Amino acid sequence: MPHRTPDWLLERIALGELPPEELAAARARLATEPGGLERLAKLEADDGATLAKLPPSQVAAEVERRRRVVDASRSLSASTPPRRWLPAVALGLPVAVGLALLMFVSQRELPEEPRPQQAVLLETTRTKGLEPKLLIHRQTAGAPEPLVDSARVHAGDVLQLSYVSGGRPYGAVLSVDGRGSVTLHAPEPPTGPLELKGGTVPLPSAYALDDAPAFERFFFVTSDEPFDLNALMESARELAREPERARREPLPLPPSLSQTSLVLEKGPRT
Template sequence: MSQHTPDWLLERIALGELPPEELAAARARLAEEPGGLERLAKLESDDGATLAKLPPAQVAAEVARRRRVVEAARPVQSPRRWLPALALGVPVVAGLAALMISSQRELPEEPRQQQAVLLETTRTKGLEPRLLIHRQRRGEPEPLADSVQARPGDVLQLSYVSAGKRYGAVLSIDGRGAVTLHSPDVSTGSLELKGGTVSLASAYELDDAPSFERFFFVTSEALFDVNALLESARALAQDSEAARREPLPLPASLSQTSVTLEKAP
């Protein structure tokens, strides 16, 4: 009979706060629990919404206050159609959100023996990389599922859950066949992924391209060529129906997941 993963450990799994080997073991054990992955997905979605709704002024003030304990990230340049909604960079925002979220939920200290039992060495299974999209509203950020309708001018916050993958990129194809690289911000940028739920550095505004916008999250255990990935996306984008429904033509070493938003006229 599997042991119930306590909330304090679930929090650390979602935020990627454990060493890599312990994180893999904890995720694997969670996958064996009834409803374990559902608990994790809900927590990651909540954390993603928290990241999406942090006001820039609040983030800046908190970074200044905690600058001795939060590592500074390098500046990120915003490409066209990007909004500086979270312009402090992924490591700072993700780390700051983790501090804010953690401060709202006190984590009780657990005996070493219990942690050792929960983190027994086993292979990670049942948890896959995921792409999360929240539409920014005046109230709470709205999570968007696959095939949900969106409109030109909608401001989206993209987040990912790496699920232990080391490298990755986020891109999109729209109804005109245009391909946009979202992460890294340039093709020469770092592909290294962070643990937990990570929001991209800037929000993204949908333009008036018709029909759909499809977002892809491509991951790998090894470094890969972003320019080759973009070429594969451009090849798929030549056929609008294929771009809406078919996977990217990628080598077996790369994994992919996608979310398609239907564009309202």
């Protein structure tokens, strides 16, 4: 029988919650399985849609919780020698499983805060096939609607933005619109670049589109090193001064910064 990556391991691959060597090996095995990468893509899409359903207060609480787990993990890794990651069978129900379940069962009570010695390292590393990306869902009366590049939107639509870091440690999310305005969505407050987390991470606050014409283009900028957020915003303002360029051209950034973007076409409601 062909090898099939178990669901619990697939969740960790999607969340980036494996040490670098384990993550690279797990993704390589997944790529050789029939339908393996399709399973991963579906899980990531379902994860983003589920997170988009949560109220902003619960999303913010979960983001803060993950930050504390990562901080505890970093403290642990700095004070103890390296050791191999243990599978879920050996640990019972480790912290990583609790976080994955929380994203799929949003009404359950949050599990106990992990003790440092139990924390699973959440550091991520870029690997082949794992790239930074931005996810956008439109809130509707039913399930959140995932939006793709060039999707049609309207003034008043409420959007939930999420990112996948692809192993980059620093980043920022911003947008430019057809009126030439620039909006910084993360970090908040804008004191420096956002320290990115692993997995699919929703921004704490949803974003309501205003009546700016034509389009809204969202950028996710990432870097291996801290960068000047003010310089990034000035580059965005420079591009936004010419709306037609802002609609299709990349931000004028140094080679040390990478970017991905998604354009939403704005129009009247029918």
